[in-house]
Amino acid sequence: MAFRGITKLFVTQTRFSQLSTLSYKRLTDNDVEILSKIVEGSIITNTDDLETYNTDWMRRCNAKSKLVLKPNSTQKVSQILSYCNQERIAVVPQGGNTGLVGGGVPMDSNEIILSLSKMNKVIEFEPSLGVLTCEAGCVLENLDRYLEKFGHCVPLDLGAKGSCQIGGNVSTNAGGLRLLRYGSLRGNVLGIEAVLADGTIIDCMSSLRKDNTGYDIKQLFIGSEGTLGVITKIALLAPIKPAYKNVAMFSCHTYEDLLQALSLAKSRLGEIVSALEFIDYEAMLVVNQHLDLKCPISLAPFFFFIETSGSNQEHDRQKLDEYLEEVYGKALVTDGTVAEDSSKAAYIWGLRERQVEAGVRVGWIYKYDLSLPLNCLYELVQETRKRCKGLASYTVSYGHLGDSNLHLNVYNTHYTQELKDTIEPFVFEWTASRGGSISAEHGMGFDKAKYIYFSKQKESVEIMRQLKRRFDPNGILNPNKTVLLDDSKCIRPPPIGKYNH
Ligand code: FAD
Ligand code: 2HG
Ligand code: ZN
Secondary structure, three states, rough: OOOOOOHHHHHHHHHHHHHOOOOOOOOOOOHHHHHHHHHHOOOEEHHHHHHHHHHHOOOOOOOOOOOHHHHOOOOHHHHHHHHHHHHOOOOEEEOOOOOOOOOOOOOOOOOEEEEEEOOOOOOEEEOOHHHHEEEEEOEEHHHHHHHHOOOOOOOOOOOOOOOOOOHHHHHOOOOOHHHHHOOOOHHHHEEEEOOOOOOOEEEEEEOOOOOOOOOHHHHHOOOOOOOEEEEEEEEEEOOOOOOOEEEEEEEEHHHHHHHHHHHHHHHHHHHHHHEEEEEEEHHHHHHHHHHOOOOOOOOOOEHHHHHHEOOOOHHHHHHHHHHHHHHHHOOOEEEEEOOOOOOHHHHHHHHHOOHHHHHHHEEEEEEEEEEOOHHHHHHHHHHHHHHHHOOEEEEEEEEEEHHHHEEEEEEEEEOOHHHHHHOOOOHHHHHHHHOOEEEOOOOOOOOOOHHHHHOOOOHHHHHHHHHHHHHOOHHHHHHHOOOOOHOOOOOOOOOOOOOOO
């Protein structure tokens, strides 16, 4: 498959990897033979079969890697990396390939893909501790189903749960819909086994809730997008699955009303809240038009989604009813619905969760995942919409309002450089000027790596580079992702104040 209307972008990417400061070996038939022996023939070299691994979920990157390796043990991962390190062969770790920042696909035809999909075994679940131990290639939804038998669940939930892997989730420090309830993976991951670039196996597997013996090495692998090591095993806290859920959806006429409804949800529903999400009117239009999902309540500029989860149905419902009375009484919401059964709940939730899928159907996506103070979060959407008028099909926003995490997406039928230049670096500059983050939960990947200075000071970036050099001296792991070793490739933010008006 060729690039969909983005020959120009692909050319830019290819040129970029050729200009990289480190040089990698051109893959030979002899390398393929040796690596194939390590994985006992579990490889992919056929061009058609390689396509899925070379193309990212949004179909924006289409690399030409010639080899996918599928090891089924940590030992084999270690042997692969040891050989690749010695031969200077670049390796891209890949989980479910659902990442949204071009982190899990190669940028150059000589990079090989290390797929974790065969390392998909649950090792054990210890009910008294509520700790699950598994291999990194387990699909998130499969883990959730496994835990359900014990009355437990995974502490994160993403729209991509049917294909993303827990190793990919940990490597991107994925947030998702229930971070509000269970917190970040940084707190939920108790142990990690990872393999360094030279093949060294780092065993930080532990089921301990508390362990303050020195630096917490496993944290370095969380969110480092496969640039410091390949995660092979994980010990994860698995909370008790809540017995009862309520899902409700409301229309709000102004952003201020939405924020007040949010604030009341936090204070009135307190411990039973499990998700507080929003989509705007244009996002609703996109799911209506491209997924044929109809809005079940009257249309408005904003839609607010609340999920509660608890152990006492009556108590939870009473709290929700009191909340409804208050927000209707204060006219913060103008219409709404509470799902009476699980199929209606799934329908309502689909309006929010399937936004990503709807966007892909429009054509080309310019995707931004930002942390911003709530009071100015929607101002950025309005400014961007104004700038993109006449150039884009839609400027939509949705996101994890309870976490101040905005997903800002500009859609068009095809890629144009003019539209890209209209949005970037504007969005990053605006975000930096408000003290926000240019990547709230998706990571930096290839897309955002050069913008790291918009969210991190130079001293921190330098420590990141030192860590990268220490963990992966030959730079073979996921080159040109997350933090660029060549500083001259990074873009600097403008002086503070440019967008403070
Ligand atoms: P991949 O895409 O394969 O890889 C992602 C990165 O991790 C790459 O840099 C890769 O090299 C690295 N990697 C993968 N496995 C390993 C490993 N074992 N060891 C070392 N490095 C590894 N993200 C959110 O945060 N919140 C959401 O709500 C959310 N919703 C989504 C909904 C949809 C429909 C989609 C398509 C994506 C969504 N995402 C969301 C993006 C999210 O980052 C990924 O879905 C997920 O965390 C990536 O897992 P994966 O197994 O697909 O990893
Ligand atoms: C979500 O919250 C995902 O649905 C995807 O993080 C976000 O589409 C996006 O930009
Ligand atoms: Zn998200």
